[in-house]
Amino acid sequence: MSAVRDESISTVALVGLPNCGKTSLFNALTGSRQKVANYPGVTVERKEGWVRLGMSAASDNSGPAVSQLRLLDLPGTYSLDSRTPDEEITREVVLGRHAAEVQPQALIAVVDATNLERNLGLVLELKALGLPIVLALNMMDLAGRRGLELDLSVLERELGVPVIPTVAVKAEGLAPLLARVSERCAKRPPAQCPWQKPTAAEVRERFARVDQILKNCVRRRSKPAALTHAIDRLVLHPVWGAVVLLLALGLMFQAIFSWASIPADAIEAGVAAFGGWMGDRMPEGPLKSLLIDGVIAGVGSVLVFLPQILILFAFIFALEDSGYLARAAFLMDRAMSAVGLHGRAFIPLLSSYACAIPGIMATRTIANPRDRLATILVAPLTTCSARLPVYTLLVGAFVPARKVAGVLGLQGLVLFGLYLAGTIAPLTVAAVLRRTVLKGPKPALLLELPTYKRPSLRGLALGLIERTRLFVRRAGTVILSLSVMIWVLSSYPKPPADAPAGVPAIHYSHAGQIGRAIEPLLRPLGFDWRVGVALVPGFAAREVMVSALGTVYSVEQGTEADTSALGARLAGSWSLATALSLMVWYIFAPQCLSTLAVVRRETNSWRWAAFLMAYMTVLAYGASFVTFQLARAMGWG
Amino acid sequence: MITLADLSVGERARVVEVGGQTGGDALVRALLEMGVLEGSDVRILHEAPISGDPIAIEVRGALIALRRQEARCVRVERLDQEAGR
Numbered sequence: 001m002s003a004v005r006d007e008s009i010s011t012v013a014l015v016g017l018p019n020c021g022k023t024s025l026f027n028a029l030t031g032s033r034q035k036v037a038n039y040p041g042v043t044v045e046r047k048e049g050w051v052r053l054g055m056s057a058a059s060d061n062s063g064p065a066v067s068q069l070r071l072l073d074l075p076g077t078y079s080l081d082s083r084t085p086d087e088e089i090t091r092e093v094v095l096g097r098h099a100a101e102v103q104p105q106a107l108i109a110v111v112d113a114t115n116l117e118r119n120l121g122l123v124l125e126l127k128a129l130g131l132p133i134v135l136a137l138n139m140m141d142l143a144g145r146r147g148l149e150l151d152l153s154v155l156e157r158e159l160g161v162p163v164i165p166t167v168a169v170k171a172e173g174l175a176p177l178l179a180r181v182s183e184r185c186a187k188r189p190p191a192q193c194p195w196q197k198p199t200a201a202e203v204r205e206r207f208a209r210v211d212q213i214l215k216n217c218v219r220r221r222s223k224p225a226a227l228t229h230a231i232d233r234l235v236l237h238p239v240w241g242a243v244v245l246l247l248a249l250g251l252m253f254q255a256i257f258s259w260a261s262i263p264a265d266a267i268e269a270g271v272a273a274f275g276g277w278m279g280d281r282m283p284e285g286p287l288k289s290l291l292i293d294g295v296i297a298g299v300g301s302v303l304v305f306l307p308q309i310l311i312l313f314a315f316i317f318a319l320e321d322s323g324y325l326a327r328a329a330f331l332m333d334r335a336m337s338a339v340g341l342h343g344r345a346f347i348p349l350l351s352s353y354a355c356a357i358p359g360i361m362a363t364r365t366i367a368n369p370r371d372r373l374a375t376i377l378v379a380p381l382t383t384c385s386a387r388l389p390v391y392t393l394l395v396g397a398f399v400p401a402r403k404v405a406g407v408l409g410l411q412g413l414v415l416f417g418l419y420l421a422g423t424i425a426p427l428t429v430a431a432v433l434r435r436t437v438l439k440g441p442k443p444a445l446l447l448e449l450p451t452y453k454r455p456s457l458r459g460l461a462l463g464l465i466e467r468t469r470l471f472v473r474r475a476g477t478v479i480l481s482l483s484v485m486i487w488v489l490s491s492y493p494k495p496p497a498d499a500p501a502g503v504p505a506i507h508y509s510h511a512g513q514i515g516r517a518i519e520p521l522l523r524p525l526g527f528d529w530r531v532g533v534a535l536v537p538g539f540a541a542r543e544v545m546v547s548a549l550g551t552v553y554s555v556e557q558g559t560e561a562d563t564s565a566l567g568a569r570l571a572g573s574w575s576l577a578t579a580l581s582l583m584v585w586y587i588f589a590p591q592c593l594s595t596l597a598v599v600r601r602e603t604n605s606w607r608w609a610a611f612l613m614a615y616m617t618v619l620a621y622g623a624s625f626v627t628f629q630l631a632r633a634m635g636w637g
Numbered sequence: 638m639i640t641l642a643d644l645s646v647g648e649r650a651r652v653v654e655v656g657g658q659t660g661g662d663a664l665v666r667a668l669l670e671m672g673v674l675e676g677s678d679v680r681i682l683h684e685a686p687i688s689g690d691p692i693a694i695e696v697r698g699a700l701i702a703l704r705r706q707e708a709r710c711v712r713v714e715r716l717d718q719e720a721g722r
Contacts, residue, residue: 078670078671079670081666081670083663083667114698115697115698115699117672117697117698118672118697118698118699121670198666200655200656200662200665200666200669203666203669203670203674204669204674204675207669207672207674224695224698228700229682232682232683232693232700236682236683236693237683238684238685238686238687238689239686241686242686326702329702330683330685330691330693330702331685331686333685333690333691333702333704334685334686334687334688334690334691337704343691343702442706444664444667444703444704444706444707445691445702445703445704445707446667446668446671446701446702446703446707447701447702447703448671448699448700448701448702449693449699449700449701449702450699450700
């Protein structure tokens, strides 16, 4: 007992049903003092935060008071009988069986006050474990407005746990909640937790007990959520629902492609100005070349995509927070199940338009392993934002900026076509996988469509800051070092003194040698050794391809890197057939080390990561080959 | 014998039995955890476009989406609009 008491930091876990406001409460309690990481082995986010207990929250009884709480925001679950990897984490942590997490000293059971008959079952299950529990009766304002009248002292007595009313989004009730939690932490050490998978009869009993408790403490029941019903009559309407979904997706892509260009152009101009400013102040030599051609051009070409990625994430966060994304899964279930995917796979696939990594991480809400695997294996085919720089460069350089039928821009149409291909490809491959390697029965769909809520701006901001941090860190580490590596490989060794005039310096470099070595393989696709040079580092991350091409061409021509001029240079040296072939290559190619690493971690096997890489490479090679040969036959070679 | 899968939008019913002969143990427990229990009143509120599958039902104060395939293992009795509360 004293071993626990000695610690001035107690670990407390927040447990609750999905959509009970648990994360809002976590955000309200910890503010910015939080950290998101992954549990080792699986890609389930581990959200922890710290709360320093002030005077108001410190317990006034004897014994050493806890001065700081470490809060864990555990994935939402209906019961400890888990069905998804996410819910499994919650159970393992709560029971103290998780290898990488200490057992919480107390639990905060977060309960949606507007729906007690559904939420209290989990509280009863948690209470049976013997851990100290405080119940946070969240969304009390909403429940009150819906007419709920509740005798809190009866509820407390019937449940046998302290009940604190809270309104997480308005930060109400936090001090009393913390006071009770710290008091309970100080009082009781963790118990041994007995838990057994409940039988169906036990689940029935638990709900019967909930009904009995509610009969004793509820004086007036809350009315159903009228606004949600009204919105759903439109949003889930068989015809209008589909229209709303299309409009929402249309708005999202419009935002990504047009609104984002304003901040993106500003970043691009800033990077170019910075490069120029540095160039004017540095003496000629290898260091200047390294900084300007390698570092600034390389990192800058990737930072430009930050606005697009943030807009996409903002949309996905907001759609999820508001409760709409579950409706989208409902509307799309039929279409998804036609290709053998679960309705829930719609959300991971949609996220994959930003990046396959969060998309793959989002598959953890899919219960059936075979379903989940199918979604993981096709998510990287979705057109992620890292492909956009390559597409933008190639479309800008090779597709004339003219109008088709008077209104539609040809460049936009080609880009749309590329996205369409990146939408059809994952669905087709999923259908094939589900009929071959991943054959199995169709899984059940059981999905709660939560009450609509206004998305929390604070949660949105915290989420976006986290994404920005991850992206900038990636640009500053992986992409920075790759840019430097490409620069070194393409600058050294220098040409011999007796080199004939007219042969570019890069010809003699390591990069040139590698490019020429793999050229015979790439020739049938219409790629020459320079593309080979860019494909090799581009394997680490797709967007590096652009900076690699920039480096290769600027080093070759002995001029400074300038991404905007790169397109013109490519247009001068490639045929249309080559450009088309490269675009098609990018629809399929598995060029992202991070994705492969996440697939490895998520499936817990190198076998599936290797399978992913193999099938995507074969598809990419085949499709590029066909494209190039056809385009040449059309006379575009 | 009618099941949840036989109802159409707007109809109310009371759950008589979850599981019975059909439905695996995991599905039954999952349905129970979501509040689809004997004695619960349900109402079909929505159907997905085109095929009318999945359906969204109101049960124990929440909206739950499920496919008719799974709904088949929930035996119900129809309630007329008056008795439905």
